[in-house]
Amino acid sequence: MIFGIVLLFGLIVGSFLNVCIARIPLESSIISPPSHCPRCNTPIRWYDNIPLASFAILRGRCRTCGQRISWRYPLVELLNGLLFLWAIIEFGFTGEAILVMALCSTLVVITFIDLDHQIIPDVITYPGMVIGLGVAPFFMSSLAGPLSFGLGTVLPPMGQYGTAFLNAFIGLVLGGAPLYLIGLLWEKLRKVEAMGGGDVKYMSMVGSFLGWKGAFLTIMLGAVSGSIVGITLILLKKHQADKVIPFGPFLAFGTLLTLFRGPEIIAWYLGFIRL
Numbered sequence: 001m002i003f004g005i006v007l008l009f010g011l012i013v014g015s016f017l018n019v020c021i022a023r024i025p026l027e028s029s030i031i032s033p034p035s036h037c038p039r040c041n042t043p044i045r046w047y048d049n050i051p052l053a054s055f056a057i058l059r060g061r062c063r064t065c066g067q068r069i070s071w072r073y074p075l076v077e078l079l080n081g082l083l084f085l086w087a088i089i090e091f092g093f094t095g096e097a098i099l100v101m102a103l104c105s106t107l108v109v110i111t112f113i114d115l116d117h118q119i120i121p122d123v124i125t126y127p128g129m130v131i132g133l134g135v136a137p138f139f140m141s142s143l144a145g146p147l148s149f150g151l152g153t154v155l156p157p158m159g160q161y162g163t164a165f166l167n168a169f170i171g172l173v174l175g176g177a178p179l180y181l182i183g184l185l186w187e188k189l190r191k192v193e194a195m196g197g198g199d200v201k202y203m204s205m206v207g208s209f210l211g212w213k214g215a216f217l218t219i220m221l222g223a224v225s226g227s228i229v230g231i232t233l234i235l236l237k238k239h240q241a242d243k244v245i246p247f248g249p250f251l252a253f254g255t256l257l258t259l260f261r262g263p264e265i266i267a268w269y270l271g272f273i274r275l
């Protein structure tokens with residue numbers, strides 16, 4: 001029952017995320033005007049705006065003009081619903097779970113905006129950093145636990161919050177550093193801008209939530225998954241080598257794995273290289 005409510009809440013938030021994905025890159029308001037069909041401009045009535053159900057009932061078409069509705073709308077809703085469910089199962093009904101849910105929704109929005117426009121908007125990453133620095137230290141176990149800097153042993157005691165805040169701050173600085181340095185190097189060598197600044201800011205945000213180890217793991221997982229998909233696409237000749245594949249979705253995937261399985265992956269990796 002309670003899981004059903006969480007799933008439903010996730011679906012409803014997912015419906016709002018679809019609006020964010022469509023409107024944030026256009027810099028238009030995410031509140032008004034209400035959603036309307038992109039072809040016939042008919043406002044979408046509340047009973048046609050029920051997550052998943054309306055898409056199924058309308059068979060993916062606008063009620064007025066029959067325009068196809070993208071399958072991405074129900075996909076985003078379902079994805080967000082399942083992520084909320086996973087957060088509650090993994091972290092229980094805690095402040096940490098709420099932050100994890102917020103971060104998951106942010107990842108979903110960033111993934112699809114980056115796929116569509118090859119940008120990660122500052123209006124998402126800057127507030128994310130503020131929350132990562134200001135709120136995450138109170139709740140995120142990663143900032144005090146196995147993904148943190150381990151400052152407790154080095155510094156004089158400054159309270160749990162002080163240590164967690166410092167871990168968040170180090171995560172913010174170090175999280176963005178690798179991609180920033182790679183971008184700088186690339187610019188010097190090729191005299192072109194390769195890495196969008198959005199990726200750097202995104203990684204700073206992730207670092208402020210997950211600590212510097214979490215950020216580095218995210219980059220590694222993002223690079224590995226991105227390479228696998230990139231090489232597969234090139235082998236399948238589905239992709240021209242000169243076209244840029246956005247990195248954001250892979251970083252988001254890496255963040256998700258780190259968020260839910262970070263300490264386990266690090267432990268597995270350390271055991272693996274010892275062999």
Ligand SMILES: [Zn+2]
Nearest residue numbers: 037040062065
């Ligand atoms: Zn229509």
